[in-house]
Amino acid sequence: MKSFPLGGMPATQFVHDYWHKRPLLVRRAWPEFEPPIDGDDLAGLACDALAEARLVTGNQAAGYSVRYGPFAEADFHDLPPADWTLLVQDVEKHYPPLAELLDAFSFIPVWRLDDIMVSFAAPGGGVGPHVDQYDVFLFQASGRRRWQIAEHFDPALVPDSELKVLQHFTACTEWTLEAGDLLYLPPGVAHHGVAVNAGLTYSIGLRAPSVADILAALADEAAQDEAQWGRYRDSELEPNFRQGEIDCHTAIRFQALLADSPAGAAGTNRDWLAKFLSEYRLAQRPAAPECPVTLNELQAHLQTNGRVQRNPWTRLAWCEVGSECRLYAAGQRYRANAELAERLCSRRRLSAADLTDSDLPVTLELANDGHLFLTE
Numbered sequence: 001m002k003s004f005p006l007g008g009m010p011a012t013q014f015v016h017d018y019w020h021k022r023p024l025l026v027r028r029a030w031p032e033f034e035p036p037i038d039g040d041d042l043a044g045l046a047c048d049a050l051a052e053a054r055l056v057t058g059n060q061a062a063g064y065s066v067r068y069g070p071f072a073e074a075d076f077h078d079l080p081p082a083d084w085t086l087l088v089q090d091v092e093k094h095y096p097p098l099a100e101l102l103d104a105f106s107f108i109p110v111w112r113l114d115d116i117m118v119s120f121a122a123p124g125g126g127v128g129p130h131v132d133q134y135d136v137f138l139f140q141a142s143g144r145r146r147w148q149i150a151e152h153f154d155p156a157l158v159p160d161s162e163l164k165v166l167q168h169f170t171a172c173t174e175w176t177l178e179a180g181d182l183l184y185l186p187p188g189v190a191h192h193g194v195a196v197n198a199g200l201t202y203s204i205g206l207r208a209p210s211v212a213d214i215l216a217a218l219a220d221e222a223a224q225d226e227a228q229w230g231r232y233r234d235s236e237l238e239p240n241f242r243q244g245e246i247d248c249h250t251a252i253r254f255q256a257l258l259a260d261s262p263a264g265a266a267g268t269n270r271d272w273l274a275k276f277l278s279e280y281r282l283a284q285r286p287a288a289p290e291c292p293v294t295l296n297e298l299q300a301h302l303q304t305n306g307r308v309q310r311n312p313w314t315r316l317a318w319c320e321v322g323s324e325c326r327l328y329a330a331g332q333r334y335r336a337n338a339e340l341a342e343r344l345c346s347r348r349r350l351s352a353a354d355l356t357d358s359d360l361p362v363t364l365e366l367a368n369d370g371h372l373f374l375t376e
């Protein structure tokens, strides 16, 4: 399952020719794939209060409507035989074995990976033609689904609809995906997937912060420590201004104020970026274990073939600041070394052979903060 999913295409060629540029269909990306969860499992998860689930009913002719979870089992009993889709976000976090699928995408920085959304569609089911702002890999895990796409389209949306469905959509390309096929779509490509027969689609979604997201995070920080962020100053004020005018001298003072502030510096401040990216779009924070482990217990666990496994809710990012390596896990900072930080980001599980004695204190801290689990 962890084999490279691009049908033998080297990652460099994919990035050069397709990444952020054009869609790519890979037939038989994982022909042997056996979906570890089926429609019933998904419906069960959609009843969990912690899961983010949607049920979209309708079709392009009649229009679409959406209901949000958590659902009750009875909600699924009255569904028609066709024209509905159940979608659940972050499924690999609720069902960690699914997270292994993400390992096939190691050619993308780990902090870019958002989640695996799983949808189960009855025949005719879909969410309507729409545009996403993120790159997505759509993997057909079972059943068949027809995808229509358009790179140029009218952006007008169906009025008064909760779903952002395009009002006028004309496909320029159409593919029917069979189980095992994978479709890459760059951000901004309109797409419309309709189930030919009942089946599961896994959307491997990537995240890319918008300027608005970054400014919102900075605004939160500024609100917590207003004094440190500075304030407008005009010590060299020349009193011969035109009253009320925001002149170029005023603008230059504001420009300098912002450029020198954490807002202006954020883009080059790798420490800030690593922290921000380790908690960006995190739907749920990893919970600390009820019983913390001791260093001796961790050592004994590893010596008896135990492993530490990354909590799928944790997002990791790290940077070097001078000679110091700072590892961030869901916004919390740890002192690690670059080799360990890279290993933790590239592998979901580490055994005794992957950890030196000097790695153990930070490994223990990460485990006791809930970022790593002790597993077999």
Ligand code: SIN
Pocket: 085, 087, 118, 119, 121, 126, 127, 132, 136, 191, 193, 201, 202, 203
């Ligand atoms: C779906 O799985 O039904 C929708 C995925 C998408 O279009 O982004």
Ligand code: CO
Pocket: 130, 131, 132, 191
């Ligand atoms: Co989409």
